[in-house]
Amino acid sequence: MGKTVCFCHNYTVQDIEQDVQQHGRSTIIERIMAESKAGNCNCKENNPRGR
Template sequence: MIEIEPKQAKGDTLKDDDLVCYCFKYTKKDIENDWRENGRSLIYRKVAAEKKSGRCNCATLNPRGR
């Protein structure tokens, strides 16, 4: 089995309730639970589909502009 270590930028530490997706209000904990329950990220698929449809507004909503 391959284990994936989370990568964080130097100095970045996310708490469970920190938003990861500002457009759709997903937190770090939401994504971790999604992965644990489904063995993959269904949230990622949802966000990717919404972004492809033009319904992503991260550049405005995310304080880092991404």
């Protein structure tokens, strides 16, 4: 398993790299940003670094 980028949604660097290869851009980053904007993010609780 690769380095986790999003602890709320369990995405890794490898997930994002594969997403870019498949779509030409990261749709995962777009989803993370939309979820965060909608208030569906618990980074402070889920991320060991508190971000």
